[in-house]
Amino acid sequence: MAADISSGGSSTITTYQGQGARMMLPAWVIIGFFLVLPVGMMLVYSFLTKEFRGGVIWDFSLAAYDQFFFDRGLFGDEPPKIEWTYITIFWRSIWQAAVATVLCLLIGFPTAWFIATRAGPARSIWLFAITIPYWVNLLIRTISMKFLIRDNGPLNEFLLAIGVIGEPIGLINTNFAVQLGLFYSYLPFMVLPIYASVERYNMAYSEAAADLYASKWAALRFVVLPIVKPGIIAGCILVFVPSLGAFLAPDLLGGAKNFMIGSLIEEQFKGNAGNWPFGAAASMILLSMVLVVLAFYARAQTKAGDR
Amino acid sequence: MKLALKLGASALALTLAATSAKAEGELSLYHWFEYIPQELLDKFSAEYDVTVTMDTFDSNEAMLAALKAGKLGSYDVAVPGDYMVEIMIGEGMLDSFEPSEVSNFGNIAPQWVDVSFDPGRAHSIPYQWGSTSFSVNRDVYAGDINTTSILFDPPAELKGKINMLDSQGEVMALASLHLGIPQCTSDRDQLKALNDLLQAAKADWASFGSDVAKDVLVSGDAAAGMIWNGFSAKAREEGANIEYAFPKEGFVVWMDNVVLLKDAPNRDNALKFMNFLLEPENAAAVTNYAQYTAGVTGVDGFLSEAVTGAPELSPPADQAGEFVMACDQDVQEVYDTIWTNLKK
Amino acid sequence: MAARLDLRRFPGFLPITWLCLVLLYAPLIVVMVYSFNDSNSVTLWGGFTLRWYVEVFTGPEAPKFKAAALNSLAIAISAAIVATTIATAAATAMLRSGQFRGKSVSFVLINLPLMVPEIVTAVASLVFFSAIGFQAGYLTILVAHIVFCIPFAYLPIAARMQGIEGAYEQAAQDLYATKWQTFRLILLPLMAPGIMSGFLLAFIISLDDFIITNFVKGAGIETLPTAIFGSVKQGIKPNIMAISTLLLLVSVVLVTVSYLLGRKGQTTPTNKGT
Numbered sequence: 001m002a003a004d005i006s007s008g009g010s011s012t013i014t015t016y017q018g019q020g021a022r023m024m025l026p027a028w029v030i031i032g033f034f035l036v037l038p039v040g041m042m043l044v045y046s047f048l049t050k051e052f053r054g055g056v057i058w059d060f061s062l063a064a065y066d067q068f069f070f071d072r073g074l075f076g077d078e079p080p081k082i083e084w085t086y087i088t089i090f091w092r093s094i095w096q097a098a099v100a101t102v103l104c105l106l107i108g109f110p111t112a113w114f115i116a117t118r119a120g121p122a123r124s125i126w127l128f129a130i131t132i133p134y135w136v137n138l139l140i141r142t143i144s145m146k147f148l149i150r151d152n153g154p155l156n157e158f159l160l161a162i163g164v165i166g167e168p169i170g171l172i173n174t175n176f177a178v179q180l181g182l183f184y185s186y187l188p189f190m191v192l193p194i195y196a197s198v199e200r201y202n203m204a205y206s207e208a209a210a211d212l213y214a215s216k217w218a219a220l221r222f223v224v225l226p227i228v229k230p231g232i233i234a235g236c237i238l239v240f241v242p243s244l245g246a247f248l249a250p251d252l253l254g255g256a257k258n259f260m261i262g263s264l265i266e267e268q269f270k271g272n273a274g275n276w277p278f279g280a281a282a283s284m285i286l287l288s289m290v291l292v293v294l295a296f297y298a299r300a301q302t303k304a305g306d307r
Numbered sequence: 308m309k310l311a312l313k314l315g316a317s318a319l320a321l322t323l324a325a326t327s328a329k330a331e332g333e334l335s336l337y338h339w340f341e342y343i344p345q346e347l348l349d350k351f352s353a354e355y356d357v358t359v360t361m362d363t364f365d366s367n368e369a370m371l372a373a374l375k376a377g378k379l380g381s382y383d384v385a386v387p388g389d390y391m392v393e394i395m396i397g398e399g400m401l402d403s404f405e406p407s408e409v410s411n412f413g414n415i416a417p418q419w420v421d422v423s424f425d426p427g428r429a430h431s432i433p434y435q436w437g438s439t440s441f442s443v444n445r446d447v448y449a450g451d452i453n454t455t456s457i458l459f460d461p462p463a464e465l466k467g468k469i470n471m472l473d474s475q476g477e478v479m480a481l482a483s484l485h486l487g488i489p490q491c492t493s494d495r496d497q498l499k500a501l502n503d504l505l506q507a508a509k510a511d512w513a514s515f516g517s518d519v520a521k522d523v524l525v526s527g528d529a530a531a532g533m534i535w536n537g538f539s540a541k542a543r544e545e546g547a548n549i550e551y552a553f554p555k556e557g558f559v560v561w562m563d564n565v566v567l568l569k570d571a572p573n574r575d576n577a578l579k580f581m582n583f584l585l586e587p588e589n590a591a592a593v594t595n596y597a598q599y600t601a602g603v604t605g606v607d608g609f610l611s612e613a614v615t616g617a618p619e620l621s622p623p624a625d626q627a628g629e630f631v632m633a634c635d636q637d638v639q640e641v642y643d644t645i646w647t648n649l650k651k
Numbered sequence: 652m653a654a655r656l657d658l659r660r661f662p663g664f665l666p667i668t669w670l671c672l673v674l675l676y677a678p679l680i681v682v683m684v685y686s687f688n689d690s691n692s693v694t695l696w697g698g699f700t701l702r703w704y705v706e707v708f709t710g711p712e713a714p715k716f717k718a719a720a721l722n723s724l725a726i727a728i729s730a731a732i733v734a735t736t737i738a739t740a741a742a743t744a745m746l747r748s749g750q751f752r753g754k755s756v757s758f759v760l761i762n763l764p765l766m767v768p769e770i771v772t773a774v775a776s777l778v779f780f781s782a783i784g785f786q787a788g789y790l791t792i793l794v795a796h797i798v799f800c801i802p803f804a805y806l807p808i809a810a811r812m813q814g815i816e817g818a819y820e821q822a823a824q825d826l827y828a829t830k831w832q833t834f835r836l837i838l839l840p841l842m843a844p845g846i847m848s849g850f851l852l853a854f855i856i857s858l859d860d861f862i863i864t865n866f867v868k869g870a871g872i873e874t875l876p877t878a879i880f881g882s883v884k885q886g887i888k889p890n891i892m893a894i895s896t897l898l899l900l901v902s903v904v905l906v907t908v909s910y911l912l913g914r915k916g917q918t919t920p921t922n923k924g925t
Contacts, residue, residue: 023748026741027741031761038776041782137859139861184678245771272476272643286768
């Protein structure tokens with residue numbers, strides 16, 4: 001969505017020619033000083049030596065990255081092997097985020113399509129209904145989900161009462177609970193951009209396809225999908241990126257049993273480990289991954305623009 | 308925009324109103340969650356005309372980390388456990404005081420004055436002490452529970468229904484007791500065994516959580532849970548049919564202490580607060596609330612029946628608990644690796 | 652006609668949309684229902700009561716939540732105002748000022764708070780504030796909130812500005828209005844709906860934030876999310892459900908108002924992208 005705005009044609013309006021840098025200054029100062037500088041400092045910290053029980057010693061060291069990628073045994077003196085611990089944690093986070101994204105897409109695309117093809121007032125009401133839960137605090141939504149799916153919770157009681165199941169299905173503290181939580185947290189992020197794309201989609205294309213004897217599904221697959229693709233990609237990114245670093249869903253729904261990227265990083269600064277350079281290194285690796293995804297997005301956007 | 312400005316003005320007014328109700332002094336407390344009754348804080352506020360603000364933490368390590376990450380200097384007192392007091396002294400994070408500055412110093416129970424983690428009590432006063440083991444839901448499992456196997460090699464009924472405290476020190480200590488090895492051992496085989504034990508046991512655990520430890524037992528989400536004795540007593544009072552175990556392999560004992568933090572913004576009020584907590588009546592109020600045991604003499608007359616009769620507070624006479632030890636850097640790093648392996 | 656309509660309809664899409672709504676609302680409704688539960692145990696139904704709502708305002712935790720709510724409100728309003736102002740200036744620079752040095756980087760910079768994962772921003776801010784000796788307190792929370800609110804305020808503002816043709820400003824300048832007058836009397840009023848939705852978005856985002864706030868907040872300062880987190884970590888209690896229900900109602904009212912306002916002000920389409 002963001003790239004839409006930058007590449008718009010209205011940059012030709014130059015009412016304030018020459019004032020640009022001055023008006024941009026506050027944003028530069030605030031974001032530069034309170035975001036770029038802190039993140040830069042983390043980058044520096046990731047190359048420093050750790051201080052026992054939290055803090056850094058100003059000696060250059062690659063130990064944090066070494067710890068991330070190489071396994072030197074329990075006591076740190078064996079010949080290095082590939083370290084799977086953190087790769088596993090990152091992979092798990094990627095997997096959870098990916099499953100949540102796919103779930104969001106499966107439910108979100110039909111929903112967005114359905115809403116966007118309603119007539120005016122009905123469309124507004126549907127859209128309104130979909131966005132309301134998104135304005136409720138994420139924390140509250142996650143807690144509600146936890147309450148709903150716990151072993152003695154309403155969902156299990158309901159299913160037991162109507163006799164579908166004989167004993168509570170153990171949902172809470174599973175990977176699926178985390179995926180469900182992520183899906184639930186970010187679903188509107190998927191629906192809204194797809195909706196925006198479909199809304200602008202010109203039905204004449206589908207009609208043309210139908211006139212050429214394409215089935216409805218073929219028209220959807222070969223005509224609609226390529227055109228609304230930017231919206232789908234934007235939706236996937238808006239779900240995937242925050243899911244990757246998510247913190248509440250794994251903690252509250254997953255039972256904090258398995259580290260995810262977010263909790264792994266937090267643990268280095270707030271928990272037992274107290275290894276700041278390692279936490280900084282893990283942060284930098286996460287950030288690089290996100291930037292790669294975004295670069296992919298930017299490229300897809302440019303391609304879509306070329307069309 | 309005008310609306311925005313108006314909103315802004317009212318926001319500022321609200322902030323001012325919220326902060327302008329200042330009393331004579333302030334006290335900033337960094338405390339465990341659910342560990343001090345609000346009435347007691349109110350009583351202190353009223354008696355000394357001091358506004359008390361409190362933040363809470365859920366593990367000794369989280370408290371240490373927060374203080375190290377820049378929060379030192381914003382709190383006056385904190386309530387670390389025994390080994391953490393020792394660590395904080397080593398880190399130079401505590402201020403010291405003379406017994407003469409705290410007139411109730413003499414109320415400290417004799418066995419808690421000259422403690423190993425703070426000899427002579429130069430930085431801390433006792434708050435409460437208790438034990439850490441685990442509780443089992445008797446509706447689910449009726450067998451013998453006084454063994455650490457309940458956690459580390461659980462019977463079939465309890466497999467997959469166990470909540471562990473998210474507290475490295477206590478989990479490692481109990482696991483060491485289960486294996487019969489010393490804490491903070493530097494023996495490689497023993498450390499490997501420790502790692503293997505936790506790896507194997509993890510499959511039988513449902514979740515990690517300290518602040519939820521009581522709730523999961525009450526709600527039935529967990530059938531057994533590692534827990535502190537007083538917290539377990541509270542869970543039992545809230546209706547859980549649970550029994551707290553004193554395992555034959557041993558259990559963890561701990562003492563939480565009120566410490567005077569370095570760079571405390573209100574040192575005088577901090578000492579007043581510490582003195583206040585050494586009054587038997589006030590120490591008893593904490594005990595009645597948290598259901599642990601006070602480290603102060605003369606509390607007996609103030610204790611509620613629920614506390615005096617609680618089975619959780621009376622370990623069998625022939626059994627002694629062990630304090631969690633603060634390991635040195637080499638061993639601690641291995642512990643950290645084991646812990647990360649456990650949660651990967 | 653029938654054939655055209657047919658192309659919009661796919662079997663199964665309506666049920667999926669309903670499923671989507673059910674999934675979104677079920678947890679919230681369950682919590683709402685249980686907030687009226689007259690039983691100390693959250694799992695058993697014990698009849699209808701309003702006592703948890705009374706407890707929200709009078710119970711032992713009431714002062715804590717009241718202070719937290721005031722903090723949240725004050726911080727969200729202040730952060731949203733500052734972020735909206737900065738974003739408006741930035742949007743004018745990006746869309747109305749032609750080329751200037753650093754323009755392409757500026758676009759990335761404005762959106763950077765969206766790109767950096769929250770947990771990374773949180774720990775980086777914590778470590779940075781502590782390194783420069785910026786004592787954690789209201790101000791640290793406010794500054795952190797302003798930073799991540801900027802892109803959220805910027806998006807609707809820029810979208811709106813893009814939809815406004817340059818002719819109005821051109822006309823004003825032809826009539827010898829100064830640049831400032833043009834901005835104040837022409838552009839700003841035209842921009843009002845965009846600025847309002849930018850403000851509201853920033854406001855809600857700030858109100859909603861938990862992770863960053865949790866890391867940078869000072870001693871004894873809670874916002875509503877951190878206060879709620881502190882309570883629910885120990886278990887979901889009925890009074891938390893009552894608070895959640897109240898917050899849900901507040902959100903619904905806020906969104907409805909902003910939606911109605913937005914519809915009133917929406918005369919030109921705001922989205923002219925792709």
